[in-house]
Amino acid sequence: MNSIWPQLEPLLAKVQKPARYIGCEDGCQRPDHTDDLVSWLLIYPDTYEIGLPNQGLQILYEILNERADALAERTYAPWVDLEGLLRTHRLPLFSVDTHRPAPAFDLLAFNISAELVYTNVLNCIDLAGVPVRSADRRPSDPLIVAGGHCTYNPEPLADFLDVVVLGDGEEVVGEITEVVAEWKASGRTEGSRAHVLRRLSRVPGVYVPSMYDANYDGERLVAVTPRYGDVPERVEKRTVADLGDWPYPKQQLVPLTEVVHDRLNVEVFRGCTRGCRFCQAGMITRPVRERPAEQVRAMIDEGFRRTGYDEVSLTSLSTADFSGIEKLVRDTVTDPSRSNQVSVALPSLRVDAFTVGIAAELQRARRTGLTFAPEAGSWRLRQVINKLISEDDLYEAVESAYSQGWRRVKLYFLTGLPTETDQDTLGIAELARKCAEIGRRHNRNASVTVSVGGFVPKPFTPFQWFGQNTVTELQRKIFLLRDETRKAKGVQMKWHDPKATLVEGIVSRGDRRIGAVIEDVWRSGGTFQEWSEMFNDDLWVDAMARHGLSIDWYVHRHRTVDEVLPWDHLSAGLHKDFLWQDWRDSLEELGLEDCRWTPCYDCGACTGYGIEHIVASATPPAGGSQGTGQGLVAQGPEPTAVVPTPGRSVPVDLLARRPDQALTGDRS
């Protein structure tokens, strides 16, 4: 069975947005399947319009298809209407490129970027006709692989995934292909599945959960240990040393139907060392690796020419930090060789007037809204989270935006952060009120939208020990803030459902026992949980209770220094004692400098792997103090209390320890 298109075609006339399932994008590939090629089906476990723009998936799609021994196709989670029809007619999940059934591929590889899609992963495995639990799979079943930021704690999915990849995928997909090619050539005989998994577990960056045992003492995890001597005790992430070696995607997919981020995307650097303590992406993707400016220019030129897009997004975790960003932006928008008007989008604006200046440069025409992320309402709390934006930075940025014609400013904040008091929360309303006031000096219809999300502590961050706020507490803070922002003219507020924050918290730092909960929720029909019309927190709360697991223990409890964390046998390069020290510093409201432009503090990400930052400019960018350390003394009040004042939600057991009792001897 090569293609199920003849069966699929009549069904597509009956579903919403059928263009999700046809492929045919500019840049799509229709590889020929032969016995000697290892076939990968790359799966984004959310809808097509969310998944298609994912650059990680597109990069691997090209790299695999360029190989002589591999091919790759893509698919996305079918929406519930098509899923129902597929199940009714006993049709499997299929690739969108050639509409080949998923079970005909050698590997089904998931990109997992968000916790709420975990049940979709199980659903896709099941729709592919593959047993959801890896222990039940036969040699004829595809290998189930996963990568992406969420797989830094893959333990909740350990029972369902055969192979997990940590870190950058560019190199490791080739190494996996070679092992799988041998397995394929050997005929995938009875018993060979365990053998190939054991071999894969020795590939650097590859974690095979079934090669490890998790041991518990009551509730507590004692250790996750390899079952065999040749399986590594600790799996280290993969890091591409030089982004310049990987100018992908070369042929970005141009979708035929509407998707998010529907524009040309060029990744200008990977990694971030601003050191925001809540930010998992910034911790796990270190060090900073800038793409050579010439290569960026070439990718923009070629991308515009090939795609017909009129907008390019320069992507990274903080694009204003790219060396020479001003010139790059100016050159791009004023390039005389482009007959048509093009614009540039910076997805992550830094909060300072310099950055707004760049924004003004690139958005000559449509100036509707600009978004900034101060993340916390007071300087004190911004020191705790190491997002070192002073109020002056924010007001200057906002002043600059309104004075240059923008009418709407959006401010992103987190609530439920460590040590957050009501005063900090209410500080959000105060900042927004002042920003709206500044706006009205320039435009009487100026508005400020405050967007508030509940904080979920993530693995491999200094806040991994912090007990997440309860739904009640988050709701209380949100309502407190809502009531306050209502009084402020020109300020609107939006917020993320605290119940969704709770569910993210359950899986974010869960261990293998959470797997049964995910399976339960999936079996109860809980797919597409990241979609508000499908989200059902009762499914999760009930499943936790059914399996005798305490939400309080998994989500709201502060972890202790001696606790074995479910991801301790994995490594993002960061020393655990660095993270612990940063957690302690955070509670003492001490900021940490950006090591790109200041001496190394040995977090482990460079030193452990023998790599370093690749940054074209040795000096911090002009303007703004955020995270460069320039503002640590000058801005705001000096930290007055070494130990946070009583009444703050600080883990008491942590405060009882002195800094010199930080973890030692964790890394072998």
Next chain:
Amino acid sequence: MRIRFRFSKKGKVRFTSHRDVARMWERALRRGELPVALTEGFSPRPKMHFGLALSTAHESWGEYIDVDFRDPEAQSLDLQKLPSTLTPLLPDGIAVESVAVIETSDMSLQEAVTSCSWTLEAIGLELADASSAVEGLLAAEEVFITRNRKGNEVTDDIRPCVLQLAVLGPVAAVTNPSGDSIITPAGTLLEAELATKPRGLRPSELLGALEPPAVEGRVCRTHQWITLDGARHEPLPAAALSATHSTTRAS
């Protein structure tokens, strides 16, 4: 200068929407670096004028789009070459068939087109019953259907809209690969010419009005017609400036 393009939409790409097709044209015109006239305002867009929207999932052999080009650059455009320039820049399944310069004073496509020809699969209508169903509808003086128009239930006589209706042949059933589930039952392929005015009649509405009623399967718009003073012609003949285009289906 206004140029009318006739194009086809066949195969997998039929599942894209009218809006999607508009964006495909926008990107193709940019990639072709053609001197397209742009709208004024903050976000300039190419000046494009579409004809009657084609429903998502319907195919067509005769779609039209009018595009305004900048003078004087447009004067040096080689019209003969436009189809072969643009077709490779459009997705598989969309092919530019012909082009012609029209007057900007010409009636818009939406106003001008008076009827469309269709081939349509009537699923569930056995070939044996098809002739009597077609003859029955054609013999009736009035055929009332109730349909929803902008939130209101409206009952209309659709008989005047059915200008032609005939049986072409059988349509086979589609089953899943193991043959244990019928995805689409068998049916009959019909052809029809349906008026677009005063109120257009949709193929599915026509099929629902047959006795016995049928469900819409695959549908293709084969022609759009302009009837003027009793004479019927297409907005642009398929071979006005015949282009080399793919005759194979995209799927």
